[in-house]
Structure formats: structure tokens, C-alpha cells
Amino acid sequence: MESIISFVSEVGFPIVVTMYLLYRIETTLDAVITSIQTLPRQLKE
Numbered sequence: 001m002e003s004i005i006s007f008v009s010e011v012g013f014p015i016v017v018t019m020y021l022l023y024r025i026e027t028t029l030d031a032v033i034t035s036i037q038t039l040p041r042q043l044k045e
Helices: 003-045
Strands: none
Touching: none
16 A cells, blocks of 8 residues: 555656646647647738
């Protein structure tokens, strides 16, 4: 039981950081996708 608690405490922080970074990357990718989708319309003008 102690080994499981030790493992979660050691691995838990990197998992939280990874999830946070993935969320930030997702919002950035949404902005990039929107920009790419509007690019042809802007080039026509």
C-alpha cells in the first residue's frame, strides 16, 4: 500500500503538469486552425 501511495505522489505532479500543458496547446491549436481556415478568404481580398 505504501508503494502505491509513493508512486501516485511521485507521478501525480507530472500528470497534472502534462494535462495543463495539453489544455494550453489545445487552445493554441484552435486559434491556429481558425487562422488557417480564414486565410484563403483573406488572400482573395
